[in-house]
Structure formats: structure tokens, C-alpha cells
Amino acid sequence: MPADKKNGKPSKKSKNDAKYEFAGASDDDESDDEDYDIDLARIDDTDSDSEISQEEDEDDEDEEEEEEDIDLDDISIDEEDEENVAASARIRETINNKEALLTSLKRFALDTSSNVPFSYHQSHVSKKVTEETIPAVDDDIVRELAFMNQSLEAARAARVLLRKEGVPFTRPNDYFAETLRSDEIMEKVKGKLIEEATAKKASAEARKQRDLKKFGKQVQVAKLQERAKQKRETLEKITQLKKKRKDGASTGLGATEAEDLFDVAVENELKGGNSKKRSASFGGGDGGDRGGRGGPNKRQKKDSKFGFGGSKRHAKSGDAKSSGDLSGFNAKKMKSGGSGGPGGARAPKTRLGKSRRKAQAGKR
Amino acid sequence: MATVYKSLSKPSADKVATDADGANKGIKRNKQRVLILSSRGVTYRHRHLLNDLSAMLPHGRKDVKFDSKSKLYQLNELAELYNCNNVMFFEARKGKDLYMWFSKVPNGPTIKFHAQNSEPQTQQHTRIFDPLYVRVLTRIMVVHTMEELHFTGNCLKGSRPVLSFDLAFEQEPHLKVIKELFLQIFGVPQGARKSKPFIDHVMGFSVADGKIWIRNYEIREVEKAKGEDEEESSNKGRKSKGGDKETDVSLVEIGPRFVLTPIVIQEGAFGGPIIYENKRFISPNQVRSDLRKAKAGRHNHRAEQKRETLGKRSQLGLVAGTKKERDGLDTRELFA
Numbered sequence: 001m002p003a004d005k006k007n008g009k010p011s012k013k014s015k016n017d018a019k020y021e022f023a024g025a026s027d028d029d030e031s032d033d034e035d036y037d038i039d040l041a042r043i044d045d046t047d048s049d050s051e052i053s054q055e056e057d058e059d060d061e062d063e064e065e066e067e068e069d070i071d072l073d074d075i076s077i078d079e080e081d082e083e084n085v086a087a088s089a090r091i092r093e094t095i096n097n098k099e100a101l102l103t104s105l106k107r108f109a110l111d112t113s114s115n116v117p118f119s120y121h122q123s124h125v126s127k128k129v130t131e132e133t134i135p136a137v138d139d140d141i142v143r144e145l146a147f148m149n150q151s152l153e154a155a156r157a158a159r160v161l162l163r164k165e166g167v168p169f170t171r172p173n174d175y176f177a178e179t180l181r182s183d184e185i186m187e188k189v190k191g192k193l194i195e196e197a198t199a200k201k202a203s204a205e206a207r208k209q210r211d212l213k214k215f216g217k218q219v220q221v222a223k224l225q226e227r228a229k230q231k232r233e234t235l236e237k238i239t240q241l242k243k244k245r246k247d248g249a250s251t252g253l254g255a256t257e258a259e260d261l262f263d264v265a266v267e268n269e270l271k272g273g274n275s276k277k278r279s280a281s282f283g284g285g286d287g288g289d290r291g292g293r294g295g296p297n298k299r300q301k302k303d304s305k306f307g308f309g310g311s312k313r314h315a316k317s318g319d320a321k322s323s324g325d326l327s328g329f330n331a332k333k334m335k336s337g338g339s340g341g342p343g344g345a346r347a348p349k350t351r352l353g354k355s356r357r358k359a360q361a362g363k364r
Numbered sequence: 365m366a367t368v369y370k371s372l373s374k375p376s377a378d379k380v381a382t383d384a385d386g387a388n389k390g391i392k393r394n395k396q397r398v399l400i401l402s403s404r405g406v407t408y409r410h411r412h413l414l415n416d417l418s419a420m421l422p423h424g425r426k427d428v429k430f431d432s433k434s435k436l437y438q439l440n441e442l443a444e445l446y447n448c449n450n451v452m453f454f455e456a457r458k459g460k461d462l463y464m465w466f467s468k469v470p471n472g473p474t475i476k477f478h479a480q481n482s483e484p485q486t487q488q489h490t491r492i493f494d495p496l497y498v499r500v501l502t503r504i505m506v507v508h509t510m511e512e513l514h515f516t517g518n519c520l521k522g523s524r525p526v527l528s529f530d531l532a533f534e535q536e537p538h539l540k541v542i543k544e545l546f547l548q549i550f551g552v553p554q555g556a557r558k559s560k561p562f563i564d565h566v567m568g569f570s571v572a573d574g575k576i577w578i579r580n581y582e583i584r585e586v587e588k589a590k591g592e593d594e595e596e597s598s599n600k601g602r603k604s605k606g607g608d609k610e611t612d613v614s615l616v617e618i619g620p621r622f623v624l625t626p627i628v629i630q631e632g633a634f635g636g637p638i639i640y641e642n643k644r645f646i647s648p649n650q651v652r653s654d655l656r657k658a659k660a661g662r663h664n665h666r667a668e669q670k671r672e673t674l675g676k677r678s679q680l681g682l683v684a685g686t687k688k689e690r691d692g693l694d695t696r697e698l699f700a
Contacts, residue, residue: 094643101473101537101639104631108472109544116391120554122563123527123547130530130570137573147579148615151568154528155583155613162563170585171520171562178521180419180565180618181510192513 118161124154394553399443399469401427402454410462412509413479414454416620419510420580421550422522422558424452433457436465436634443469450549451633454479461648464624466545469633473541477576477624478645481508508621517582517616519565524552525580526563532571538629538640539571565618574644576624581615588612 112121131137133146162169179186307315352360400418402410406429418426425446432438433455443451453465467474508515527550533543550567552559568579588611629640674683681688690697 095638095641096538097639098537100631100637101541101629104473104629104639105537105541105544108468108548110394110547111391112547120391120394121527121547122524122551123529125529125534126531129532129535131532131572134572143572143577144579146572147568147570147577148581148617150530150570151528151566151579151581152613152615154526154568155566155581155615158526158563158566159583159613167563168561169563171523171564175562177560179518180521181518185511186518189513189516193516 117165118158119165119167122158122162124157126150126153393555394548394551396423396450396548396551396553396556397446397448398424398450398452398549399427399439399446399448400424400452401430401439401442403433403456404429404431405459406454406456406462407459409509410454410456412511413462413620413622416510417452419521420525422552423556439467440469440633450545452549458649463627465634466549467633468545468548472633473545473639474630474632474634474636475542475545476627476630478627478648479622479624481622508619510619512619515617515619515621517565517584517618519582519618520560520562522552522556522558523560523562523564524554524556525550525565525567526583527551528566528568530570533569538626541629541640542576542626543569566615574625574642576626578620578622578624580618580620582618584614584616585611586614 110121112123128150130146130150133149134143137143159169181189306312351357398421400414400421402414406414414426418424425448427442427446430439430442430453436453439451439453443449449469451465451467451469453467455463455465457463462479464477464479465474466477527547529543529546533539546569564583566581566583568577568581570577570579625645626640626642627645628638628642630636631639677683678686679688
């Protein structure tokens, strides 16, 4: 094996040599160290816990030492050349001494084969290479899932094996003991979970509200648009009507003037437009309808009742005209003392005194 | 007197225990003790990780900070002092980088890892001069401890974990060594002093991207179908009949969470020849310096570009004060 090594991987060996040199000062020291190593190994073998078979290991150790011996010899021969080569290449040689790794492993490995109970080591090796199940290492979720699946596989297998071996697996509910993470931390974790849940709920609520609001706004906008459209239509109609009236303004001048003054025709037109479905008659109704608000002719009635324009003071006081107006005077009526009138034969109605009226009221 | 009694009764009790186990008569008891300690200059995250790990290992012995970073072989003596045959040493450098050393103390191998968390990827980093490296992702170098709140699992302190290894650990010799070391350090040996009798957590070791990802999960039993409870209770009576299929297990992460990049394996305990070296590992110092250089290079590149354009423009006679020489193909020359 050492010969192989010498021929096959000179660079690797040289690295080992270098390391060895680094570790010890000189060849003499090395040999001392080796002796020490052997002693140590013996001692360790006798009382090390993890050994399986001592003979094998000692053999391995010996082999390894042989290797090292030869390596040491080599140093003196081709040290310079190797170094030169290394310097020219300037590439860091990677070390992966598989044999040494395996012997080292054999020296301290625990027996995890199938003839040992599982509870001895409780280790499980997955059936698949986990990295192959991860499409992209940078994807946190996928990666963690792959890791979890690997552990889950182990947990399932372990549970079956341990139950088979009669090892208690599940913790009973009444078994209380100190836990890995303290209660305060778990409390915090719980608090955080609750907080997250409430935050999620609140945000959902808020979103719902927002959506509703948005919808409400849409309705409002539609209404406004409808109103604007209506207004536009009425204005159009008014202008049309005005044109029409200008064209055909001939008959019934006074009346039309009055109507013009109060836009009666326009109102008529509008009303006709509004109630197109039932009649579509021109000027059919009496008075316009102002957007549904107020009654027909309300303003006109109010104006006639309360007046429009000019002062309202002394409107009812007598003046020369009223005092000169004697149309309501009748001399005959005045002379007859009321008898010649419509109720002449009847006794004059006189208002009785209060007490009498009361008495009469009681009789009735 | 009590000690005498103890010493007399112990071997027999031990024998009884091994007899009860039956099959493992030929196997030696798995005795492991782990010395857990850090160097000076660890950050709080590193310290928390150390505390978490020591809480998970009832067979661990936590010690005060170790004062030296160069004389690591002194750890051997320290471990011997504490009767430990494993050492887990946290070496902090520059107050930010964490290297973890795992070692079998008397003569076993020593493995040096670079510990980091690879959660958020920050930038891609290219190395031109080494063709074997195409791309290395550098990440924020922190670890997730158990105190972080997005882990909801919990388990008994000191219960023996099930160790779940990736199949990749069986394929390469150096990974085999790493696996064995993890098995002995993270696996709580049977009958360890403070261990609890139930098994309620799994430690997962996976290889991805040339790194070893370590996770810790709680095993939670969940109902698979109806009538699970009675099955559970009756199962205790007839355990020998094998596990029931009614309950299933699910996993909930406990933490801590960290990623180890193997750097070097030494044959001895904190010494000896190097038998494995990871060529894919770039030291965080290198990464940082490269990043810095790349940043500085941006300015140089820009300045150079500026100069070049200036030269070009002056050649064409576009810059004030310079005149382009008339050549034979000039318009004025051709149509003169």
C-alpha cells in the first residue's frame, strides 16, 4: 500500500509530509512522537469505549505508521522538487486522504450495525440523499421541508424499532420534567402565535371593510353620474325648446310672454320628457316638476299668496280707490234695518250674555 | 460506608442492566462525555448556541471560556481533567466568525467547522482565479438559537435524540468520520446520568451545498385515525407486539438551527496530520476582502472608462482645443 501511494499520488504525499514537518520539528522528534503515539494507541485501545476489536485497530495503526515512515524518508529526497512544483502551480492542493480517514474512523467508530439494538445508538441513515430532493438550496421552504422529511423518516423508523425493543417512546401526559426550552420562552412563543393570529384576523377584517367601502364608493359614483346625465339631458331639452319657441313665436302673444316669463312651457316640456312613457304629450300637465322636489307651481302659488317683488306694507290699507268703490252699498238694506235682506222676517240675532249662553249650553 | 456499598453494588447492577438488554452482551457500554467550551470573544449568539447545545447534551460538561486560540492542544489536558472524551470548542474570531471544533480527545480525529446560518442569502460571489469554484454564496453569518420565537417545538431536557443522518454521510470517507463524531457527541448515550427515559426529539444532519445543516425537531404524535387514545393505552400493555400504526408522528422544530462547513480534519486530537481539507471552503475573511475589493474596483473601472471616452473624443476632434487632422478622406479634401 505505501508503494502504491508513493507512485500514485506524489503531490498528496508531499502535502502530508509538509504537514508532518509542520507538526514536529525534525526527524528525530518525529520518531519520538511516533513512539509516543503507539503507546497512546495501546493505552487507548485497552480502555477506549468505542473500540470493537482491538487487533484490527492495532494493525491499522501499524500500517499507518509505516506509511508515515516512508513519507518521512521521502522528504529528504524530493522535498525541494515538490516544493518547486507546488510553488509553480500555486494552486492550493486539496487534501483528502481517504485511507487515513477510514482508519481514523475505524479507530473510534461505535458499532451501529444491525446486531446492536437500536436504542444503543439511536441513529438512522436516510434512504435517499437529501440534497437530491432539494431542487434549489436557496429556496428556504423547499430546503427545510426536505430536511424535515429526512428527520421524519428517521423518527418513524426509530419509533417502530424502539417499540419493538420495548423502549418507552411516547412521553405520558402526566410525566412532568424540565424541558429544553423554558416555560417563559414557550409563553412568549405562544404569545407571538396569538398575536400573529389576531393580526391576521384584524387585517382580514380591515380588508373586508376596505372592499365594502370601495363598493359603496362605486355605487355613489354611479349615482352621481346618473344625476349628471339627467342634468345634461334637461339642459339640452331647454335649449331645444327655446330654439323652437323662437322660431314659432306668433300667436297668443300676451299669454306666451307670461309663460315665457315663468318658463311654463319649459316646465311643461320637461314634465313631458319625464313622463314620456305614459303620455308624451306637449304641454299636457299643469306646471312643471322640479326634480321631484316640491309640489307643482309651488313658487307661483307662494308668490301670489305672499307677493313677489315690491313692498308688502300697506297692501291691505284703504286708499282713494277703495273708499270710492261703493259697489257693495245698498240703500234699501240700510233703510229696512235688515228686514228687507235675505233674512228680513227673522228676529235679529243678538248675542246673549255669558251666563245665559252657558245656561243654554247646559240645556242642550 | 455508602460509597463502599455503591461500589460493591454498582457492577452487579450494571451487569443486570446489560443482561436486560440481552443482545448487547458483546458490546461495550457507550460512554461519552463532552467538554463544551468557547474561546474568548464570542458574541451573544454564539454563547446562546453554546448554551442551547449544552442544554441538549446531558452528558456534556460546560466549562469556562478557554483563553488561547493558538494552543488548542491544551484542551486535551483540560478534557482529561474533566474525564471527557469529546470536546466541542467554539472558536470565535474577529467577534463575528464562529469556528466549531469537534474532537475525540485521546487520539481521535479533530474536525474544524465554520458555523453559520444560511438563512438569507445576501450576495453571490464569484472567484475567477480558481476554476473549480464557480460560485460561492456568502451569507449572513449568524445562527438561530432556541430562543427565537418562530420555533414552536419543545422537548424534555436531556431526552435522548434520534439522530437522523443523510445518506450522503455514508458516501464519502470524510463525511463518514463527521457522522461518527456527531453520533458520539450529539447522541446521548444510553443510561446517561441526567437523561430522560422518553424519546421526543430528532436531530437532523443533512448535507447540502457542501455544508452540513443541523436541525432539531420535536416528535409530536398525532392522531392518524379514530380510536387513537385507546390504542395508545392498550399499546402499553402489549408493547412487544410492535408499534401500532394508528398514531403518526409529526415534527415541530425546536431549534437551534445552524450550518457547519467542514474545513479541516486532523488525525489527532487538536494536532497531527491533516487528513482532509475542504477546498470549497473560503474563509469569511477572504469573502469580505473580495467584496471590498469588488466595491473598490467599481470606482477604478468607472474612472478608466471616463478616461477612455475622453481619449476617443479627443481623437475625433470633439473636445475643445483639439483639432482633428485632415486626412485624405475628409470631405473638404475630397470635394475641394
